[in-house]
Amino acid sequence: MTTTTSTRYTLGGDEHLFVELSESMSLDAFFRGLLITNELSARSLAGVTEICPANASFQVRFDPDVLDVRRLQAVLEEIESRIGDRESTLDTRIVEIPVYYQDPWTHETLMRFRERHQDPSSTDIEYAARINGYADVDSFIEAHSGTPWFVSMVGFVAGLPFMYQMVERDKQIQVPKYLTPRTDTPKQTVGYGGSFSCIYSVRGAGGYQMFGVTPVPIYDPEHKSDHLSEFAIFFKPGDIVTYRPIDRAEYDEILAAVERNDYTLRTAPVTFSLAEFEADPAGYPARMLEALDED
């Protein structure tokens, strides 16, 4: 992997070191951040209290009574210099998330907030399809669900995944956020802002465009679903996600299964290689999806 010199260290007061790997989003920056933060975590440096990888940056919270920030930065620089020679592969999992696009609940919500939208005369998904050059919503949904995504950050609120699509940059969907954020977003809404897709883990405020909803919970402090029985949050950075479009009948079926505690999320272990992806950005993601059928 190429080593860049764009890394910028900056302080977040006396307890945080903020590291920007790239000003713009790229898979290379995301991977460097993930590899560096994984290595920092493995070293269990005394005084480090939180390690937060983000899309193209990361943040470390530390106790300055225990760890001098200059030492922390030196450790991170040393880790980054070694990452340069390392092959960027990631042992992770692929997860299939069923999505009911253009569902009635996000539709009702987006209609309530039309005055905060760039184009009050169309829906969020019609607008996104048009400004990204798609002939119609169906072909837009095909592009949105045709290629897997990386969970490049978890946060904002409990367990919300930010996802970045595995396609060449010229095929990446970009949409602005709402002009003013909404005060309401249905739980499990599949949203989009900038170059990121997300799934809202809880009901609440939000500024991303709303495309649909998944019947599968991704956060539950009461641990009711199988895939949340051990921990309240499902996603972690590095997860790979594929969206599968479903209709109302299947949505209702899955929801009923979730409520009976009888729903199993399809997931499979997978190894991702950045080099292989970059060598074949169209074919490699399709091969990754095969892991779900093998499992």
Add this chain to the structure above:
Amino acid sequence: MKIDVKKPGLLTTVQDRGRSGYYHLGIPPSGAMDQLSSRAANLLVGNDEGGAVLECALMGPELTFSDATHIAVTGAEMMPSIDGEAQPTNAVIAVGAGQTLTFGFAQGGARAYLAVAGGIDVPEALGSRSTYALGALGGLDGRPLQAGDVLPVGRAASVPPTDRQLPDELRMPLSKEHELRMVRGLYDHRVTPDSMETFLGETWTVGSEADRIGYRLKGGTPLEFVPRTPPFGAGDDPSNIVDACYPIGSVQVPSGKEPIVLHRDAVSGGGYMMVGTVISADMDRIGQMQPNAGVRFVDVTVEEALDARRERAARLDRIRHLLAC
């Protein structure tokens, strides 16, 4: 031992020292916003200083105690009364079985801390009893108190001396004007130097959106940004960045207009640039800023931030020493 909640107050939550280690998954530290006051309240009644207390914002609750116990109220001046009789703050108060505690509106400061001997005994969630309302986690059913709630109280380890008091000089100062020291950085290079000077020279006003997630400030001059081509994935607004992690205490300025200082229930990340971070020693003060209070940011170095941190630690040590059982 239990406490019946007759009236919940404006926004009363169970809080302790907070939880650590889950911010990377979007779960913020939570915990008492004014840790100096909450710790002092615990120490007054003989609890572990990080025990669970009630954080009462602006207007406190009405509570009835099932058994005789000892309590203490610190932080905001909220005029506690027992069965209608006025009680001192920053002191040990004896409460009889069946008696009712009421509060007035905060006369100074914004958050009072109520400690009960034995501590509020809700179950721990991810290592803390603190309420994180956005994630419905911790506290009592993951939410602020409601009328009709019943709060369990733990067993008191000892009976505190009833003449114990927190002297004036160790109480959190409750003023109408506040200075928040901040270390510049993060994305301040996106703002023109003149505009950054203006930002630091102004007095801001605490807006109505001032809660545990963050404090929005109003009334200053909008920032002027250094021109740029938007980076891929950031968004077109000059205040947009590729969504990143937000430090606790960081000062973000959406669209360059109204700064928001993030606090203990912070959203853990997002796409707005930040101009700096309030130092750890001044985070307690934010919890005592009332709506409409005046706020100035004072630019300090990391060395000054660390000095202030040591001063705060020394102050906490004096409180511990003074209130030791």
